Amino acid sequence: MRYARLARLAPMAAATAMLALGGAACGGSSATQGPGSEVPKIPVAKSVGKGEGQLNLVAWAGYVEHGQDEKDVDWVTPFTKQTGCKVNVKVADTSDSMVSLMKTGQYDGVSASGDASLRLIYGGTVAPVNTDLVPNYKDVEPYLKNQSYNSVKGQMYGIPHGYGANVLMYRTDKIKPAPKSWSVVWDKNSPAKDHIVDYDSPIYIADAALYLKAHRPDLKITDPYELDQKQFDAAVGLLKQQRSNVNQYWANYLDEIQAFKTGDNTAGTAWQVTANQAKAEKAPVDTTIPSEGATGWSDTWMVGSKAAHPNCMYKWMNWITQPKVQSQVAQWFGEAPANPKACSYTEKGFCDEYNVGDKGFYNRVAFWKTPVAACGDDRGDKCVDYSKWTQAWTQIKG
Amino acid sequence: MRIPRGVRVILRLWAVIVLAFIYVPLFTVVVNSFSTDKTFGWPPPGFTLQWWANAWQNAGAREALWTSVKAGLGATAIALVLGTLAAFALSRHRFFGRRPLSLVIVLPIALPGIVTGLALNSAIQSTLQPIGFGYGLFTVIIGHATFCVVTVYNNVSARLNRMPRAAEEASMDLGAGIFRTFSRVTFPELRSALLAGGLLAFALSFDEIVVTTFTAGPNTQTLPIWIFSNLARPNQAPIVNVVAVVVIIISLIPIYLAQRLSSGASARTMY
Amino acid sequence: MSSTVIPRETGDGRAARRVSAFLYRHAGARLAALVTAPALWLVVVYLGSLALLLVTSVWTVNSFTGNVVPVVTLDNFATIFSEGIYRVIIGRTVGIAAAVTVIDILLAVPMALYMARVAKPWARRLLVVAILTPLWSNYLVKAYAWKVMLSEGGLIDWLTGGSSPGFSATSTTLVLSYLWLPYMILPIYAGLDRLPDSLLEASSDLGARSWRTLRMVVLPIIKPAIIAGSIFTFSLALGDYIAVQIVGGGTQMIGNVVYANVGAANNLPFAAALAVVPIVIMVVFLLAVRRTGALDEM
Numbered sequence: 001m002r003y004a005r006l007a008r009l010a011p012m013a014a015a016t017a018m019l020a021l022g023g024a025a026c027g028g029s030s031a032t033q034g035p036g037s038e039v040p041k042i043p044v045a046k047s048v049g050k051g052e053g054q055l056n057l058v059a060w061a062g063y064v065e066h067g068q069d070e071k072d073v074d075w076v077t078p079f080t081k082q083t084g085c086k087v088n089v090k091v092a093d094t095s096d097s098m099v100s101l102m103k104t105g106q107y108d109g110v111s112a113s114g115d116a117s118l119r120l121i122y123g124g125t126v127a128p129v130n131t132d133l134v135p136n137y138k139d140v141e142p143y144l145k146n147q148s149y150n151s152v153k154g155q156m157y158g159i160p161h162g163y164g165a166n167v168l169m170y171r172t173d174k175i176k177p178a179p180k181s182w183s184v185v186w187d188k189n190s191p192a193k194d195h196i197v198d199y200d201s202p203i204y205i206a207d208a209a210l211y212l213k214a215h216r217p218d219l220k221i222t223d224p225y226e227l228d229q230k231q232f233d234a235a236v237g238l239l240k241q242q243r244s245n246v247n248q249y250w251a252n253y254l255d256e257i258q259a260f261k262t263g264d265n266t267a268g269t270a271w272q273v274t275a276n277q278a279k280a281e282k283a284p285v286d287t288t289i290p291s292e293g294a295t296g297w298s299d300t301w302m303v304g305s306k307a308a309h310p311n312c313m314y315k316w317m318n319w320i321t322q323p324k325v326q327s328q329v330a331q332w333f334g335e336a337p338a339n340p341k342a343c344s345y346t347e348k349g350f351c352d353e354y355n356v357g358d359k360g361f362y363n364r365v366a367f368w369k370t371p372v373a374a375c376g377d378d379r380g381d382k383c384v385d386y387s388k389w390t391q392a393w394t395q396i397k398g
Numbered sequence: 399m400r401i402p403r404g405v406r407v408i409l410r411l412w413a414v415i416v417l418a419f420i421y422v423p424l425f426t427v428v429v430n431s432f433s434t435d436k437t438f439g440w441p442p443p444g445f446t447l448q449w450w451a452n453a454w455q456n457a458g459a460r461e462a463l464w465t466s467v468k469a470g471l472g473a474t475a476i477a478l479v480l481g482t483l484a485a486f487a488l489s490r491h492r493f494f495g496r497r498p499l500s501l502v503i504v505l506p507i508a509l510p511g512i513v514t515g516l517a518l519n520s521a522i523q524s525t526l527q528p529i530g531f532g533y534g535l536f537t538v539i540i541g542h543a544t545f546c547v548v549t550v551y552n553n554v555s556a557r558l559n560r561m562p563r564a565a566e567e568a569s570m571d572l573g574a575g576i577f578r579t580f581s582r583v584t585f586p587e588l589r590s591a592l593l594a595g596g597l598l599a600f601a602l603s604f605d606e607i608v609v610t611t612f613t614a615g616p617n618t619q620t621l622p623i624w625i626f627s628n629l630a631r632p633n634q635a636p637i638v639n640v641v642a643v644v645v646i647i648i649s650l651i652p653i654y655l656a657q658r659l660s661s662g663a664s665a666r667t668m669y
Numbered sequence: 670m671s672s673t674v675i676p677r678e679t680g681d682g683r684a685a686r687r688v689s690a691f692l693y694r695h696a697g698a699r700l701a702a703l704v705t706a707p708a709l710w711l712v713v714v715y716l717g718s719l720a721l722l723l724v725t726s727v728w729t730v731n732s733f734t735g736n737v738v739p740v741v742t743l744d745n746f747a748t749i750f751s752e753g754i755y756r757v758i759i760g761r762t763v764g765i766a767a768a769v770t771v772i773d774i775l776l777a778v779p780m781a782l783y784m785a786r787v788a789k790p791w792a793r794r795l796l797v798v799a800i801l802t803p804l805w806s807n808y809l810v811k812a813y814a815w816k817v818m819l820s821e822g823g824l825i826d827w828l829t830g831g832s833s834p835g836f837s838a839t840s841t842t843l844v845l846s847y848l849w850l851p852y853m854i855l856p857i858y859a860g861l862d863r864l865p866d867s868l869l870e871a872s873s874d875l876g877a878r879s880w881r882t883l884r885m886v887v888l889p890i891i892k893p894a895i896i897a898g899s900i901f902t903f904s905l906a907l908g909d910y911i912a913v914q915i916v917g918g919g920t921q922m923i924g925n926v927v928y929a930n931v932g933a934a935n936n937l938p939f940a941a942a943l944a945v946v947p948i949v950i951m952v953v954f955l956l957a958v959r960r961t962g963a964l965d966e967m
Contacts, residue, residue: 510908521718575689
């Protein structure tokens with residue numbers, strides 16, 4: 001009898017204990033943080049020691065290739081041979097997944113775009129980087145250094161990797177003549193009706209804002225990531241209006257390529273790497289950057305604050321920014337390399353096509369950055385922050 | 399019940415339609431594994447054995463398959479133990495909390511995978527990580543075992559309820575202790591139920607992706623996770639088809655064996 | 670016990686016999702020995718982690734850093750109940766799950782009937798293998814196969830002459846029905862297989878024709894099995910977020926929004942709050958069907 005009662009109570013007691021323990025362990029930071037407030041103090045590495053034998057990365061698909069896609073597209077195997085660091089890569093589809101993956105603390109580094117980097121910095125998820133420990137850093141384009149998305153008060157938090165624009169991809173046989181404006185995806189009666197593809201992330205709202213910047217001057221949009229409520233509502237309205245014409249919200253390359261190939265998609269936003277692979281699959285597609293300009297991404301390799309293998313990560317950051325590897329990555333992915341010395345290894349015309357070294361082009365692309373309440377101009381703190389972007393995104397998709 | 403001929407014909411037709419429904423997509427998977435088109439366009443423009451050759455050399459696929467087998471075996475073993483213990487406890491004893499406990503056993507499989515995955519993920523982060531335990535095969539097995547318990551429990555419970563106690567009592571009257579009675583009398587009767595429950599548990603664990611995504615770390619790739627990450631890569635996607643076909647073919651063996659072993663009197667207790 | 674009277678075989682040492690005798694006399698101790706391990710696992714590990722998740726649902730997250738703010742508030746639930754979009758998504762998900770369940774029941778019952786009562790014994794075994802085999806082919810591979818079949822110019826277009834449902838809620842329902850069909854067929858088949866012939870003979874002796882026997886004898890007996898299968902299909906459809914992303918073309922279900930809030934929006938508290946909805950739905954469902962004995966047939 002006694003044993004039966006004990007048997008009943010034990011699980012209950014254990015459960016309570018676990019709850020208490022879990023509750024205590026679950027406590028997180030309670031202070032509100034943002035640019036202008038304190039960045040968590042995390043020590044910066046002073047030297048790079050021996051490699052730890054392993055490296056766990058979070059990266060965009062195509063950044064960390066070890067011959068798995070094509071035999072000779074491989075810059076990881078030589079790295080492992082030289083440093084002894086075996087590389088495991090977790091491919092992420094969006095900046096948001098990258099942030100949440102890094103927050104688990106299980107990864108050593110991430111190729112963060114501008115809309116993830118500040119969140120990672122202020123969340124204490126990444127550590128400041130000692131650029132002296134990365135010899136190739138001195139060759140990186142000066143206009144990529146100390147940017148608002150990869151540094152705080154002059155302290156760099158990563159090593160720039162490369163940048164590119166979100167291009168307009170379209171079926172050459174279905175959309176004639178070649179589109180010159182983004183209106184092919186935003187117009188209610190566009191030739192791509194019912195076959196439009198959007199990028200599946202709330203950051204895409206900026207693309208709507210970019211379009212309105214050119215076509216609705218009354219809204220006075222200057223920066224598509226710094227939108228006050230009125231501008232934001234207009235952008236969301238445009239997206240809701242577009243919803244019925246949208247066939248797909250793409251997050252992984254194969255989905256988008258398949259849909260373009262079958263003709264389920266005829267126009268929409270894509271990355272050069274997706275377009276290149278679609279063309280290799282004999283899909284009749286082409287890309288362009290329309291007159292309104294484009295949003296884009298400028299990626300930075302960042303070191304996790306809880307990285308188990310920081311030495312390997314520093315070695316990787318130096319490896320990936322050397323000219324030959326930069327040329328390999330840039331040509332495979334279809335982006336402008338951060339190190340212009342890569343151009344001596346690339347094919348003829350590649351660097352011109354991607355506007356490498358063209359500061360003017362760089363300034364014209366609206367690179368991803370995390371929307372925050374502080375507008376950064378005389379409007380003060382009236383801008384809509386990213387959490388409202390994500391809520392609105394659910395509303396838009398319906 | 400004599401089923402009239404007309405109804406028999408309809409039922410037969412229905413069975414054909416359902417089987418076609420089930421197998422046509424699988425057929426396209428097989429065909430696509432030979433297709434030259436990397437994005438699975440239909441109809442396939444040409445045929446090639448290249449993907450089969452690539453898959454054979456693909457270390458990632460082999461490792462993932464082995465990891466899945468390990469996870470499945472681990473989860474099934476735990477589920478067999480816990481499920482049998484629970485079945486004995488709940489069908490042979492009356493105690494306070496019996497009905498709620500039987501409900502809790504079903505809960506891991508009745509609640510959506512994402513809920514179970516999220517819950518286990520939060521728990522692992524807040525309880526195991528602070529004491530230095532990382533994500534890995536172990537956490538995957540914990541996750542899988544939790545929802546596999548119910549299949550073993552139900553099969554063993556059903557068998558126990560149908561089993562006459564007389565044999566066990568006779569055995570103990572003759573002087574055998576509890577342990578020997580269990581191993582000589584009870585266990586042989588339970589074997590088919592354990593096999594059925596274990597097989598279904600293994601199948602559940604083998605194909606599971608949602609809970610696994612939340613409980614595996616960066617270094618643990620079960621087969622579904624490997625498939626997930628490779629289906630997104632246009633050059634790897636055809637290899638996924640090959641792997642899927644291979645898994646189906648390999649699995650025919652245990653399924654058929656299990657069917658033969660349990661056919662006969664206890665076929666009725668299979669599921 | 671004197672070892673000369675009862676020959677002791679290998680394996681049962683003195684300690685084992687004493688434990689065995691003790692357990693035999695004390696039912697409570699037996700129960701404790703049996704129930705502790707599973708109870709600890711399920712209650713502590715599983716229910717405990719569920720509780721942790723639910724606790725998270727009343728917290729919020731700092732939108733910029735993504736760190737959890739452990740201050741208790743019902744904001745998340747307020748958002749779910751007040752903003753129309755979430756009601757729409759929940760309604761749509763429940764609708765799809767219900768449709769999937771109904772479709773699967775309609776497909777499975779005649780199939781199971783054929784397998785259990787019409788097919789010859791050798792065919793029966795083959796059919797069971799045939800139904801079990803798809804369970805071993807990967808979920809994702811099947812979903813992608815459907816994606817290709819549903820796309821423009823694909824198999825479905827060819828079969829229906831150009832009116833494939835494409836990527837929509839309809840396709841999602843179709844694919845989910847496909848994926849979970851074996852889980853519905855198997856319990857119903859098992860239930861029909863267990864049906865003693867004598868019952869059916871008695872019914873026919875009493876003058877009932879086949880249709881009536883089916884309606885008044887067979888269906889009530891396999892009702893628990895049908896419900897058991899429904900629990901599987903309903904719950905699996907309710908929480909799905911992968912298949913709907915592949916063939917849904919932008920359709921949002923509860924699972925997507927939960928997943929997006931965990932990953933993309935980095936808002937675990939809100940995701941947890943949203944996850945409470947399917948938990949409540951399923952627990953209510955389970956409590957309602959507990960009496961029918963369906964839980965034993967899963």
